[in-house]
Amino acid sequence: MARIKFASDFDKSVLLNNFENRGWIQVSPEDDWNFYWAGVHNIRNVFSVDSGFRLQDDQFINHFPNHVELTRKDLMVKNIKRYRKDLEKEGNPMAEKDETGRFIHLDFIPQTFMLPADYNLFVEEFRKNPNTTWIMKPCGKARGIGIFLVNKLSQLKKWSRDGKGNSFTPPSAKETYVISKYIDNPLLIGGKKFDLRLYVLVTSFRPLKAYMYKLGFCRFCTVKYNASLNELDNMFVHLTNVSIQKQGDDYNAIHGGKWTVQNLRLFLESTRGKEVSDKLFDDINWQTIHSLKAVTGVVSNDRHCFECYGYDIIIDDNLKPWLIEVNASPSLAATTSSDRIMKYRLISDVVNIVIPPGEAPDVRWNKIPDKENLGNFDLLYDEELANADQGAQDVRGAKPGLPNPAMRGGLRDVKRGSQATWK
Ligand SMILES: Nc1ncnc2c1ncn2[C@@H]1O[C@H](COP(=O)(O)OP(=O)(O)OP(=O)(O)O)[C@@H](O)[C@H]1O
Numbered sequence: 001m002a003r004i005k006f007a008s009d010f011d012k013s014v015l016l017n018n019f020e021n022r023g024w025i026q027v028s029p030e031d032d033w034n035f036y037w038a039g040v041h042n043i044r045n046v047f048s049v050d051s052g053f054r055l056q057d058d059q060f061i062n063h064f065p066n067h068v069e070l071t072r073k074d075l076m077v078k079n080i081k082r083y084r085k086d087l088e089k090e091g092n093p094m095a096e097k098d099e100t101g102r103f104i105h106l107d108f109i110p111q112t113f114m115l116p117a118d119y120n121l122f123v124e125e126f127r128k129n130p131n132t133t134w135i136m137k138p139c140g141k142a143r144g145i146g147i148f149l150v151n152k153l154s155q156l157k158k159w160s161r162d163g164k165g166n167s168f169t170p171p172s173a174k175e176t177y178v179i180s181k182y183i184d185n186p187l188l189i190g191g192k193k194f195d196l197r198l199y200v201l202v203t204s205f206r207p208l209k210a211y212m213y214k215l216g217f218c219r220f221c222t223v224k225y226n227a228s229l230n231e232l233d234n235m236f237v238h239l240t241n242v243s244i245q246k247q248g249d250d251y252n253a254i255h256g257g258k259w260t261v262q263n264l265r266l267f268l269e270s271t272r273g274k275e276v277s278d279k280l281f282d283d284i285n286w287q288t289i290h291s292l293k294a295v296t297g298v299v300s301n302d303r304h305c306f307e308c309y310g311y312d313i314i315i316d317d318n319l320k321p322w323l324i325e326v327n328a329s330p331s332l333a334a335t336t337s338s339d340r341i342m343k344y345r346l347i348s349d350v351v352n353i354v355i356p357p358g359e360a361p362d363v364r365w366n367k368i369p370d371k372e373n374l375g376n377f378d379l380l381y382d383e384e385l386a387n388a389d390q391g392a393q394d395v396r397g398a399k400p401g402l403p404n405p406a407m408r409g410g411l412r413d414v415k416r417g418s419q420a421t422w423k
Pocket residue numbers: 110135137141142143144145147180181182183184195238239240241312314324325327
């Protein structure tokens with residue numbers, strides 16, 4: 001077999017060492033590569049009609065062409081809102097609402113408006129609950145840049161005047177913001193706020209096939225949480241981004257303010273019980289699947305692509321998880337040595353799933369490895385298996401599309417089905 005040629009837009013050791021240790025040789029992105037770990041900015045060039053580039057059967061790349069449908073803050077919200085509406089229209093029980101008009105099962109993103117487009121709708125909502133705090137986030141930025149909290153309309157008006165002229169028009173993509181209800185009752189550990197970073201590998205959107213990584217982690221704020229209005233501007237209290245927390249005096253470079261997901265699980269099992277902890281992680285799996293289903297119709301399902309997303313989740317003090325954001329290019333920088341080991345294994349496990357074991361990349365490979373090649377990934381969702389399972393339920397007389405049987409409960413049914421095929 002000819003040696004595999006890889007290209008990378010990143011000079012990160014967790015990537016380069018991984019590929020070199022496999023005996024692959026590095027080439028430039030302009031050359032004839034088999035495997036390209038591209039930055040999101042380059043993906044457009046690879047797939048643009050003008051580039052005249054046609055990917056071959058032995059070429060793989062780490063982004064879907066229009067991943068932004070999931071990974072840009074405003075588009076993710078738009079797609080999830082549309083998905084819920086579509087389910088509601090078709091009378092799907094998953095779209096059931098409570099007496100206040102809230103989705104019972106699909107209420108997993110904080111209420112969000114686009115600015116400037118939805119400004120009037122936002123004002124209407126704000127006036128209904130004037131004591132609520134909201135978080136403003138620029139759509140085209142990351143690492144906490146440009147984020148601020150507001151609890152008065154005057155702050156928004158000031159922001160609009162200072163930065164954007166004297167009205168909410170005309171928007172350019174770069175100046176678009178989302179404003180989301182601030183989760184002001186986060187679950188605290190040791191008095192500190194944290195969020196979860198989970199990795200989700202998608203190898204196909206149609207049919208949907210996704211894997212959840214077991215080695216996610218929690219990112220803690222360095223200072224204790226304080227919901228008082230005096231602290232509204234203190235980003236060390238409110239934003240869990242490592243890039244922000246690193247700048248604080250209390251940042252600990254040894255553990256990097258991080259806990260593994262297993263630690264969180266153990267903590268919850270001992271403080272709240274196993275059932276509660278299992279339910280939380282089942283809920284996270286469930287909302288992850290629905291966030292992906294919300295974009296299956298809009299993402300171009302190119303066979304040469306896979307994508308390893310970074311999911312950011314906040315858990316509130318009722319142990320309800322909220323999906324905050326999906327990152328297309330989760331950081332591969334290592335802040336601690338255990339971080340480096342984990343990220344190295346992550347990349348290795350991704351490669352083992354997307355490339356047939358011991359062979360060259362091949363788009364005809366169905367990306368269903370043996371169980372031993374899943375590494376630290378668990379199958380999260382396989383649409384074909386779920387449909388087969390749903391069929392079985394229909395035969396048993398269950399209502400099609402009922403909220404949870406095949407999915408809530410940690411996909412136990414779906415997994416059972418898939419394990420059968422791993423044998
Ligand atoms: N609705 C919310 N309620 C509470 N906290 C929030 C909310 N939205 C965001 N945050 C906090 O702000 C941080 C930054 O938000 P977000 O991840 O959306 O922005 P970002 O700048 O794109 O960050 P990233 O670098 O992860 O892409 C989150 O990690 C979280 O701690």
